[in-house]
Amino acid sequence: MDLDLAFSAAEALPPELLQAGGVWLDPLQAEAIWQGLLACWLGQLSAELPAELQSQAYSAGLSLLDDAEIAALNADWRGKAGPTDVLAFAAQDEGLDDAPPMPLSSGLEGDDPEDAGEPLELGDIVISVETAARQAGEHGHDLPRELLFLASHGLLHLLGWDHPDEDSLAAMLARQEALLAAVPAGRAIPD
Template identity: 55%
Template sequence: MTAPAAGSAPEIDLAFSLEPGVGDGADAGSALVDPAQAETLWSAHLSAWLAQLVPELPAHLRAAGYSLGMQLCDDAAIATLNQTWRHRSGPTDVLAFAAQEGAPPAPEGNGEASLELGDIVISLDTARRQAHDAGHGLEEELLFLASHGLLHLLGWDHPDGASLAAMLERQAALLLASAS
């Protein structure tokens, strides 16, 4: 499989799920939480972000298509995942479970329809609080968290302040480009 040309959007196979009852009521105005629209909108954002990122990815992460999961849940669900997988108590805003982490680089042209990246899990409860505290809308916060999760799926990490600053700068560029 060959990677898409620079700037062209890769195909996205997204498994989107919204935990029952989580997106009710207060989120009614958010298309990113509306079950009728969310999967299509998330796919478009992820595809646009990947189109920007593909040229800078290592060869084994370049593909014409990507498969990933995204789940919007509550604080209780993400706290359980956080404890199970990171051994940290309490909820967090976003978790990323990278399928390619530690995997040997696959040769290009391996015939796969899409490259499995992993899963992004976002707590809507925490996203709502953070959006309120930052003085912006839920959609802006969700896009910020999803872009952060995507970068983690692609191997970005922030073990120190400099790495975090670089990652946040890259997120800002993704969000700015997708807003235009």
């Protein structure tokens, strides 16, 4: 599965968070590792995607921010004060005609990406590393696992998953756990 990933990480994260995040936050390794993982997950999910999301190539963004940066996005886009753990800005959502432009929009609106030879733009996943670190402690696991959990959640949202009720949430969480099971212990990305 081909994935064009626009990756960014907050430059001002405290050293202890960078250390706790390991290679997932390492400025020299993180982009390639995240790209490999998200492409792997897209490959695993491809058979269950609706026709309009079927593609051989995708484009997406992943931003790892601090609480202040995600709080600003949370206020602007959701009208909610304070930081949150993950936001997903799905480019393929219906009813977005009147929404502001996507942060990393491909400009292919209305074009068939398969015909144009361009990747299908999925949108952007934004994660607060600081919130993820707090939640990791609350859930009794490490920061990398929490980052992976939030990234899988954001990716599923980009692909149309939602959780308006308990049954939908349970199904989404089960799918996330299946994606996480594909990540070998330690950090290695499946080939």
